[in-house]
Amino acid sequence: DAGVIQSPRHEVTEMGQEVTLRCKPISGHNSLFWYRQTMMRGLELLIYFNNNVPIDDSGMPEDRFSAKMPNASFSTLKIQPSEPRDSAVYFCASSLSRSNEQFFGPGTRLTVL
Amino acid sequence: DAKTTQPPSMDCAEGRAANLPCNHSTISGNEYVYWYRQIHSQGPQYIIHGLKNNETNEMASLIITEDRKSSTLILPHATLRDTAVYYCIVRVAFGNAGNMLTFGGGTRLMVKP
Numbered sequence A: 001d002a003g004v005i006q007s008p009r010h011e012v013t014e015m016g017q018e019v020t021l022r023c024k025p026i027s028g029h030n031s032l033f034w035y036r037q038t039m040m041r042g043l044e045l046l047i048y049f050n051n052n053v054p055i056d057d058s059g060m061p062e063d064r065f066s067a068k069m070p071n072a073s074f075s076t077l078k079i080q081p082s083e084p085r086d087s088a089v090y091f092c093a094s095s096l097s098r099s100n101e102q103f104f105g106p107g108t109r110l111t112v113l
Numbered sequence B: 001d002a003k004t005t006q007p008p009s010m011d012c013a014e015g016r017a018a019n020l021p022c023n024h025s026t027i028s029g030n031e032y033v034y035w036y037r038q039i040h041s042q043g044p045q046y047i048i049h050g051l052k053n054n055e056t057n058e059m060a061s062l063i064i065t066e067d068r069k070s071s072t073l074i075l076p077h078a079t080l081r082d083t084a085v086y087y088c089i090v091r092v093a094f095g096n097a098g099n100m101l102t103f104g105g106g107t108r109l110m111v112k113p
Helices: none
Strands: A005-007 A010-013 A019-024 A031-038 A042-050 A053-056 A065-071 A074-079 A088-095 A108-112 B009-013 B018-023 B031-038 B045-050 B061-064 B070-075 B084-092 B107-112
Touching: A005 A088, A010 A019, A019 A088, A019 A108, A031 A074, A042 A065, A042 A074, A053 A065, A074 A088, B009 B018, B018 B031, B018 B084, B018 B107, B031 B061, B045 B061, B045 B070, B070 B084
Parallel strands: A010 A108, B009 B107
Antiparallel strands: A005 A019, A019 A074, A031 A042, A031 A088, A042 A053, A065 A074, A088 A108, B018 B070, B031 B045, B031 B084, B061 B070, B084 B107
């Protein structure tokens, strides 16, 4: 298995632009998570899907952020409009519901100028 | 989820055992102790988890005190590749919340030659 796949690996954009991050979970996993990591705030859970349905989005910082999971093999995290403070590494993880282990992707490093 | 307290950093000599402590004095009866680690520039990786009994797998051992208020992760023979940030996480065992991880600051372990 290729593991959790994220694209792009690096994204540099200008303030105000729309950014879309993509994630392909491990086949068969039915839970998907989006995390954000910064030096100041550490690793934060943004949103969690179970069976393609958003279960907890309390970590989504504001309305500029939105996440979708149209099917079991694909999810997107969109930021519109982007701001410099959104610069971070965004991780996607997947697991089986109530599994002991979440599998993390390699992350997308986002820089907003 | 119960709050955890870990030392911010530790050093260990290569080949020696690394003992990483974690305090979780407010843990409740339905909460497990999980350990993840994050090697530089990678996503977090699951190591081990336990409820009340000591656990061992191919990566590490987990020792949980009888009152469950603290635990120690043991890497029996640390190598340079074990240099990473180690996160101790307490999470409930059931329900949707049981799928969610809350990362604290972790312990930065530096294995030295």
